[in-house]
Structure formats: C-alpha cells, structure tokens
Amino acid sequence: MKRCGWLMVALVPFVLFGGCGPKPGTPDTGGKKKLTVCMLPKKKGVPYFTSCAQGAEEAAKELGNVELIYDGPTDGAAEKSASMIEKWTLQGVDVIAVSPNDPEVVSPAMRKAREKGIKVITWDADGATDAREFFVNQATAQEIGYGLVDTMAKDLGGAEPEGEVAIITATLTAANQNAWIKFMKERMAKYPKMKLVALQPSSEDQKLAFQVAQDLMKAHPNLKGIFGISSVAFPGAAEAVKQAGKSGKVLVTGLATPNDMKAYVKDGTVKSVILWNTPDLGYLTVRVAHDLATGALKPGATSIQVGRLGEKKIEGDNVLLGKLLVFTKENIDQYDF
Amino acid sequence: MTVSFRNLAARRETGVAVLLGLTVAVVAGLNPAFVSGANIRDMLVQCAPAAIVGCGLTFVLLTGEIDISLGSMMGFLAAVMGLATSSQYGNLPAPAGIAITLAAGTAIGLLNGVLVSVGRVPSIIVTLGMLTALRGLTELIMGGKWISGIPPGLRYLGTGTVIGVPISIWVAAVTVVLAWLFARETPAGRRIYALGSNPKAAVLAGLSPTRIKLFVFALTGFLVAVATLVGTTQLSVIESGIGVGFEMVVVTSVVVGGASINGGKGTILGMLLGVILLGIVRTVLIFLNLGETSVYWERAIQGAFILVAVLMDHLASRRKSAEVPT
C-alpha cells in the first residue's frame, strides 16, 4: 500500500517531463513571417474591452500579417494577467499589449518578457514605465477624474453647481477606479458646494449597483448626482434612478460604452456619458504593436501613421488617441460600439 | 414538554428572528426612513431572488445534498433568456422566452439530479463542477458582449407592479407560501424530510431516494429560472457576471436560517428569516451612514452578523455533548 504511494510520487515527474520533445519549435513557421500580437484586457467578457478587440481585429485584418490573440482573465484577477504574460513569453510571441489591472503585479512579468526580446506596450492603462516601450494613451486618470466631475458640474448647471453626490465604484480594490476617485476628489475642491456624501462598491455587479443606487437615494434624500464609474455600475445606477422616477432630478454620469447607455441618454436619465472611441483604441494599439515589431516605430518618434485614423501624435513614449468623447442625446446615435 | 422555553430558545429561527427584529428596531430608531414603505419594498425586492431559490435549496439540503451551482446557473439562464428574446439576437416573444428559460433551468437542475442520484457523484462535486463550467459557458455564449433590447413583456416581470406591489415580491411570496405548504402539509414534503433524516429507513419505508433527489434538484433548477425571470429583468442589460457569488448568499442564508447541511432539518420560515437578515445588512449600513471608511468594513460586519446569527442558538443550548454537531 505504502510502496504504491511512493511509486506514484516517483511516477509523476516522469510523466511530467518524460515527454520533453526533442523538437523545440517556434510558433511562427512558414514562408511569410507572421507577427503574433497578444492583447491583454483587464477583464475579458466586458463590452468595453470587447469593443476594443473589434477595432484590434479590424487592424489585424487590414495589416494581413498580424496574428491577433485576444485573451484575459474573465474574473479580472491581476495575478492571472501576470500568468498570461508569462505564458506568452514562453510561447515566444512578438508583441504583448497589456492593459494592466494592477501595475505592480504585472510589471515584473512584463519586464521578463522584454528581457526575452518581446516588445511590450501598454494600452488603456499604463504600467511601470520601464516595463514597456510605449503606452497607447486614450486618457490619463487625471483627465478622466477631472472630466467626470466637470461633466457633473456642467449637468447640475449654474455658476456654482451645488448638491450632494455619491460615487458607485467597481470594487474597493480596483486600481483604476481608485486612481480616478483620487483625482475626482481633487477636482471637487473646485466646486465647494458639490458635496461627496458616499462612496459605495458594487462588486462588478450591475444588480448590486442598482440596489446601492436605490439605497443611496433613500438614505440621502437630497442626493443630486451619482457617478457610476465602472461600465457595470453606470447602467445599474441609471436604471435605479429611472425606476425611482427621478430621471432628471438625480443625475447620473460615468464611463460606459454608448450602446449600453443609449436608452438612458434618450429618456433623459443620463445627460452625458464619458468615454473615448474604444474600437479606435484597439485599432491604434494593434497598429502601434505592428510598427514596433517591424521596426517602423522607434523610441523617440513624435508621430505615427495609423491607417484610417491618419496621423497620431506621440508625446514622449505616450501614443495619444485624442480627446475624451462626451456622448449626449445629440451625438450618441453616431456611435455603434 | 416538547415546546418548552429552552427548546424555543435553542431554535435557530428564534435567534435569527430576534436578531432581525433588533436590527430593524435599532436602525429605524436612528433613521426612520429605513422603515418607510419604499425602503421596505426595495429591500424585499432585493431579497426576492434569494428567497425563491432558497425554497429549492432548503429541500435539497433537507435530503442531505447541496447545490452550489446556483449562481452560475442564474448567469447562464439569464444569458439564455437574453439571447432568446433580445431584439438583437433571437427576438422571440416574451412568453416563449419565459418557457425556454424555465425549461432550461429545469433541465440543468435535472442534470444535477441525474449525476447525483443515478451517477452517484456527491452533490457538492457535481455542483462545484457546474458552478465552474456554467460560468465559462455563459461567457462563451455571450461572446464578451452584454445583451440589451429585452422585450418589454419580460422587463415587466422585473419592473411591473400589481396592486402597488412589485411582481418579484408577489412571485417570491407565492413561492414561499407554496413551499411552506408543500413542506408541511403534503406527503411528498414529509418524504423529503424523511429521506434526509434517515436514508436507510426511507428505503425500507418504500420511498425512492432517486426520484426524490431528481425532484428536488429539478425543482431548484426551475426556481433558479423563476428567480432569473423576475430578478434579472429588473435591469435593462444582461451581463455575463449575473449571479456571481449568488450561491454563497443563498447557502449562507439557508444555513443561518437553521437548516442542517446533514439533512433532515430546516424550515422554509427559517430560510426566509435568514434571507431577509443577510439581505438587509448592506442597506442597514448605508442607512446608518457611519462615515467614509465604514464602507471598507462592510464585509467584515456582514461576516460578524453571520457568526452572531449561527452562534445564538449554540449559546442558548450551551450544554456540551460529544455528539457530532449539525
């Protein structure tokens, strides 16, 4: 009985490594050299990132020699992102484009990839600057944080916008959101009569965001505005306001893809939705990845030609997508993502 | 003699009811808005899905089995419902969507039941596997997009009211009452208790464990579908994360309500009290408005609440014994 136990222990490594193949192949075979570009979102299965992936695929198809791999953790766990980077490093891909969920966690893996000669860039959110060559920057945390508060102020109206506001975030540990919140609080100093009365998490759960918004409106009867600062929290909060019959009385703003918010913008619950053109972001990322791998893009460049987007500016090592978009009743129908 | 004070004090239902009463009284004292009609309505709506599914889970626990696939099942059923009815996808009419969702829920529940009772795989393994697999499947069939464009007929289930009371509360109330009657007043209900109480004796008494287990799992699947229909339609968008962690909420509530995970013990009333107690904790904290950092302690307070609830009856029946705990 016990002997068999030992046998098993002895057997396992044999099974594990016994099959070490003598032919260490590389993924890229064949005549025409194909570039493998890996695109890592913070969380897979979210429309925001899926719409980025659409643009990325478009770029890959246009370029023809790009093999695009789009994969990321479905639960958004940063350590899984790091594991995926490590896996791609082993597979010897050409470019890894990372949207870091938690820069500290994924940076070591990114550095290791660079040591192996893989080009690493960041998109959507930046990582440690020494861990990547370029950052495809759609907006900084400061821009977003300030933008949110400014939009709310504009929507509240008046020279000195006033009222109680609340923030519904994703989770309390979400790195991005926490950065935005920091800048939002900073910006609120500019509007002394805008008072932040609550910050609540919604566990990346639309239902919970809905319930939290309901509770906030009751617990704070004077509530004038709600920031839904994750793409899950925003529609949940908007629905709560709408069902409470407070459309227009309690303003909701935040970040989300326009398709998910169209109904609320049209019925007046939401005046403004803030975001950037996400397919364009994906498109730009793949273009930058391609040019970096082919050598067309070198550090120090000040601009890049990107297909249908034309020329984009590069500031330092930041490739800039352009301005934030504010979707309103007037323009939201022009966007489909 | 049988219903002595000590017995009453030692019953989990009593402890949970007392804790619930105290909590509501204290919060209402500090912030009367807590017991306003609107807030009570919202809290009940929040509790409705857990109460509906809790009925099924109570029966599963009574037979000595467990189902922890509930959350992923709900996510999957929501996706099925959305894909069938959304104007961007299947575009089926609402009644067809309802029928498909209920059928899919029952079928998944039945599959759990078949694997447990015919395949003889322990239910915790079957449903742990399902919890993982169905979540992945949901992500796959939704393809990274959320589903909007749910027909108004379905949205009505989540947003409509009848005589001023939201439909989800009606559905939950009817389910709970039916389950309560079923458990207490029908032969089948008694047999579920009997099976969990002593499986060997149940066979000798001519009961069929296979059939009973198939039934409770299928029923649970059906009720998850019901909860999906009235719960997820409250919102305009169906996302792939629907139901994440829902299984923990329901299992915890039912267990806090006094059901034994060894089978044979548990009541619908206890389940309902457990669901409400745990369901209102978050709202309570918002209404107490303890300041900015309090939100970070929310989960700790929730955990403490659960501990207090399950410890109350243990403290009431303080006597030590070598028997295995239930």
Add this chain to the structure above:
Amino acid sequence: MKALFRRYPHEWILVGLLTGLLLAAWRLDPPFVSVGTQAELSTHIWEMALLTVPMTLIIITAGIDLSVGATMALCAVVLGMTFERGTPVAVASLLAILTGLACGFLNGVFVAKVRVHPLIVTLATMSAYRGIAEGLSLAKPVSGFPASFAFIGRGEWHGISVPGLIVALAMLAAWVVLNRSVLGRFLFAIGHNETASRFSGVPVDRIKLLLYSLAGTSAGLAAVMFVSRRNTAKADIATGMELDVVTAVVLGGASLFGGRGRIVGTLLGVLLIHETREYVSWRWQNDELILVVIGALLIVSVLVNTLLTRRQAVS
C-alpha cells in the same frame, strides 16, 4: 497491476488523464512539455498547492475551510501594512504568518469548542477576514518590497525553486503524518466516526484546533509567498482560492464526507488542474474555456470512478 488498480482506482484515473493530456500536448505543442516551460509555468500554483495540504487533512476529518483565500488576503495586508510602517520585511512576514495562525485558531475554536459546523464557521469568517483586510488597508495596495524578499516566492536554492521546495516539504510531511503517524490515524478515525473517536479517547477537539490553525498558518505562509512573488500586498488577492483548493483536493479523491483522502491523490489533483488549465490556455488562448474544461473534468473524473468501482463491486 490489477490489484494496484483496484486499490487506487482514482489515482490511476488521474494518472491516465494527466498522461493523456501531456501526450496530446507533446504531439500538438512540443514546447509546452519542455522542462523549461513546465518549470516556468509551475510558479503559478505554489500557493494553491501549499493550501491543498492542510485542506486534505481537514477534509479527511469531514471538515472544510472556506476561509483560506480570505485569510491569505488578511495576512498579505498585515504584511504590507507593517512593512509600510517600517518593519523589516522578515518581521513583517512573521507577523503575517502569525496573523494566519490567529485566523485559523479562531476558526478552530468555533469548530472544536463551540461546535458549529465548519462549513458555516468558515463561510462566515470568509466574509469577515476579507472584510477586515479591506477595512484595515482601506483597499490600498502596498508594493516596493526589497529585491531580497523575492527569494521566498521566486528564488532558487541550488537550482530548486524555493516555493516548490516549501510545497514539497509540506506534502512530504503530510504524507508521513497520514500514512505513518498516530495523528494521521486519528484524522481518519474522526472522519469515519467522530463520536466513536471521542469515545475512544481521541483528543478530537485539540486535533481540530490544530488542523484549522495549521490551515491558517499555511494561508499566512502562502500569503508571504504570493506577496514575494507578485511584489504587491492587497486585500483582493486570492479571491476564489478556497474553491480552487477544494476542487483540487476533491479531484484528488478525498471525500467531503470524511475518512477518505490521500496526499498522492491531492498532488495528482493539483497537477491535473494545473496542467489542464495551462494547456487549454496555451493552445486555445481562451480563459472561458478553461472554466468549462475544469468543471467538466471534476464531474467526469469522479463519475468515471464511481462507475468503475460500482462495476467492480457487481462482478
């Protein structure tokens, strides 16, 4: 051979699945089965593998600990916060492990002394510990640990991975305990019949206290390994870890009803889950698919086992 199979049907099924998987991988993606790749990928599982050790022991006694992930988070937060306030990282690590011990001990007190079912206790402390971690840290991450600290999570000692060595030692110790020791025998006795064990003078309460404390301490150690490897201490680490750990142990053949479980099985369970996850990810680059495969794997492996053993009993 047949006798061996009869004795360990489940282990053989796992070995069969693992071999099949690796052979398929070897045919389709040879680089996947190279030593270098495997060594690199193995870094992903050490914390989980470490936690399966106490979990196996606990499950043998018909208990369960769902709070290990939350305990890890709390320990990581303690590590991060004490380090941030100037404590040397070694001392901070020790404090983190002690925190784990305290968490586990508290679980043990509720399970052994107050006699609440472990599932309920740890379901409650799962929320509580995670909540305390969030509350203490206000959900802020801590990073910037010294490079030397990475030794525990990423380092090598004479070419052997340090965390791998820790896990191997833990598994070996558990193997000795389960197969050779008085304590191990007591664990099985408790799992088979707790009342009879008490009546036979087995110190059931003390053993349970020990087991849950051990699980907490291991979670503390796992947290140190994690923080060291990923260089970040945060309240949301190891979310869902408890289910991964339980899945691996159960896949390894342990019975949640107690009395059954082997460390070799657990090791195979960990390896099978790990290899499956990594290979599916390697070949199909699809995170959703992994969930489906792992879930199906869990059900099918146990189903095959029950079907095989039942046929055997009939013939």
Add this chain to the structure above:
Amino acid sequence: MNTPFLDINNISKTFGGVRALTNVSLSIESGEIHGLCGENGAGKSTLIKVLGGSVRPETGSVTINGQPLPLGSVPASEEAGIAIIHQESAAFPHLDTYDNVFVGREIRRFGGVVLDRARMKTETATLLARLEQRFDPRTPVGDLQPAQRQMVAIARALSRNCRLMVMDEPTASLSTRETGVLFRIIRQLKADGVSVIYVSHRLEEVFELADRVTVLRDGRKVDTVPTNAIDRAGLIRLMVGRDVSDARTREPSVRAGVVLDVDGLTRADAFTGISFQVRAGEVVALTGLVGAGRSEVARAIFGVDGRDSGTVTVNGRTLIPADIQAAVQAGIALVPEDRQRSGLAAPMSVKANLSLAVLKSLARVGIISDAKEDALAVSMMNRMAIKAENTEVAAETLSGGNQQKVVLGKWLAASPRVLILDEPTRGIDVGAKAEVYDLIGKLADGGTAILLISSELPEVLRLSDRIIVMRSGRISGELPREEATQERILSLAMPEGAA
C-alpha cells in the same frame, strides 16, 4: 390439506459474491406465530427484507393466500398486507412521531394532495395508548428514548391492517414491562388471525410466543420444528451446529480496593444524587427500566456529558467533568450502547479499530510502529476469537457479535481500571454472547472494576456481584447477588404503585 397462508419458495440472494440466502423455503399458517432463529449473518434480516420488498432475490417465489407476491417492491409487499418492524433503527429522528408512523402511506385529504394531520395524530395517539405509551404524538422521534422509538416502530407496523407482521428483534431495546405489552399485542394479533414472524436472539421469548420455529444457518434453512418438540439446548444446537454451554455463573472475584467512587452525581432532567462504589474485580450491575437514567449516568461518569454536581473518583483521583480525555487517562473505558454510532469507526480496518485507544503507546515520536500494531491486532483477534479474514478488513464487514468483540478488544488493549459496559450483548447471537460473558468474567478476574448496564435480567443475575437498581433518575435499591431475583429487581425498578 389447504394451502398455507404464506409460502416462501426456494429464495436465493447473493450480495457482491456472498450468498446471503440459498434456496430457502418456508410456509406459515394464518394466525401462526412463527419463530425465526439463527446466528447473526444466518440470513434472517435478508429474508425479512425480501418479504418487505426492499431486497429482490435472484430466484424463488413467495405466495400469499395462493396469490404470487411481486418481489422487490415495497409497495407491493405493503399492498399484500405485510408489515415489518426492522431491526436497524428505522426511525426518522427529525420527524414527529405521527409522521414516523405514517411515512410512505400518509393519510391524505382533498383528493390526496394534502396530509390529514388531525387523523394521523388521533390514530397515532390510539396506537400509542394501545402500546401503553404516554408521550405526545407530536414529539420528534429524535427526542424519544430508544424503547419509545421501538414502540413507534411497532405502532407503525400496527397502523396498517396487515395479515403478516414481521418483527426483527423487536425487544432488543425494550424493558421487561414494555416487552410484556408487546407480547400481549402479539397474542391479540394471533387471535385476530394475523400471522407473525418473530425474530429474536432471546430464545426464551421464542419459546414463550411461537408455535413453530425455523432455524437458518449460513443462509440455508436447517429445520422447522414445533416449539413444544424442542428444548433450548436443542434449538441452540440447531443454530450453532454444536453445543454451547450458557448456564454457568461466574465465581466472584471481588478484591479490596475501591476503584470507582461516584458520589452525589446529579444532572438536571436525567438523574439525581447517584452514589456508589465499584471495587477492583467487582462486577456491579446498574439496571432499571429503559429511561431510568442508567446510560446517562454512564455517560456522565465517562465525561461524555457534563454534570451539575457530584464527583467521580478513580483510584483516588477526581475527574474533571465533561472531559472524555481525562476519564480515559484515569483508566475508564466505555463500551457504548450504540455500537455503530459511538463504538466503531466502521469503515476502518479491524486493526485500526483495535489499536485506536492505545495508539500512542504503539508509537515513537508520533510514528506508529507497524510491527507493534500488527502484533497487538493479531493477539487481540486471537484472544477475543474475532472471526475475520484478517486484520485489514473493514470492521463494518463483520457480524454484529464480532463488531462488538472488536469494540471490547479495543478497550481490553488499554487494560482499563474501570470498564463500563452499556448493553454489551444487545443484538448479539447466542454463541457470541457466551464469549462476551466469558470475557467479562476474565476481565473481572484480572482486577478490572466493571459497571454493567443491562436490561436483560438473566444476564444481570448471571454476571454481577452486586445489583444497583435505578428508578426515574434515582437509585431505588441495591441487592447483593445472593438476594437478587428477577422479581425483586423488578419491584425496585417499577414506578411506585405500578408494580
């Protein structure tokens, strides 16, 4: 001659390669009380399960009143008028008494959808009154005493107007008074023309009740004989296949020193002011009706339950309350009443069970010595004459008698100073019983102080040096062996005014 009421024909059944029944045939007249005897494992329970429909035999047939009975279906058997009182505890502890009585064939109303609780309650109350039980039909069965639980099982069988009542060890947990009630009911049934199959290890009961008796051995029928044509020794010979002497009383072996001293032990709702001493080598019986508090006293001494006041002293050392560890370290051992639940880790090997209580002494630095453990197991197997293939087989595969010997052996290995035996021979067959008696004698001779709890008065009279009788939680009297008779014990045990 007319066809018999029940005709069992050539029944055979195997379980996983083991033949449980081989070509068993048996016929029973209506209104007959038919004894069924045999050692454990002889096939009685399987035969009963075949009749009840929970086991389907491979071959053979059963007819009732000439009608073939569909085999392997519980409802079909019930339909045919067969009611069974099973040996294993077939109660549902979480359900109320009346639910227990009616599970599987509940009384319904409103077209069969809803339970008719009122009728179930009143019918249960009537049945309980007939069985002279005074508890509320709403009491959960888990809260009842074992004897009351058995009465519920009997009530369940009686609740149907059956034509054949099968009773498997119905008196195992009953006291003398309750047994009397049961016998009266059995005779009533007979007078009503109901046939009864009566299975018991208590042969005197078989002789008292049965018209004929059938003996099974190793799954085969040995013989069917009228009870007036055979004596006890003859019946035992048929069952065992050899002669077993069972009438020898043991020589007293009492020594001087008091080993166990129980003083003023009180636990609310269970017992009050219990004081007695047991000396080395002495066998003291603690007897009384079921529910008098005997087992509770034993549990309190052993530290299973707490106590409200009083002390327990072993060899001058006072024990901490509610601490089994302390009791075991002080040298107390308890062989509990409920073997399956509290005595054995049934799925573990015989060896592991035998060594469990002394494992630490077989180990160095916590590592068990295989050699020492094997030696212990083998020597215990031999000493206790445990019949098992080897020491590695699971304890649950053994017969009840051998399981009990394993439990006893576990404690013998620990050589306790005080051995508490709670119903040590319940459900054990004749052969094994004699062996257990021998062992108890040998232990006492070796100087162990023994506290014996038993409802079987012949056993008490045979084994003990002194008899302490309890009545509703108090000691009602003490008899030295020379003065003890069944009548005197009973008069002390019966509630005042009842006897």
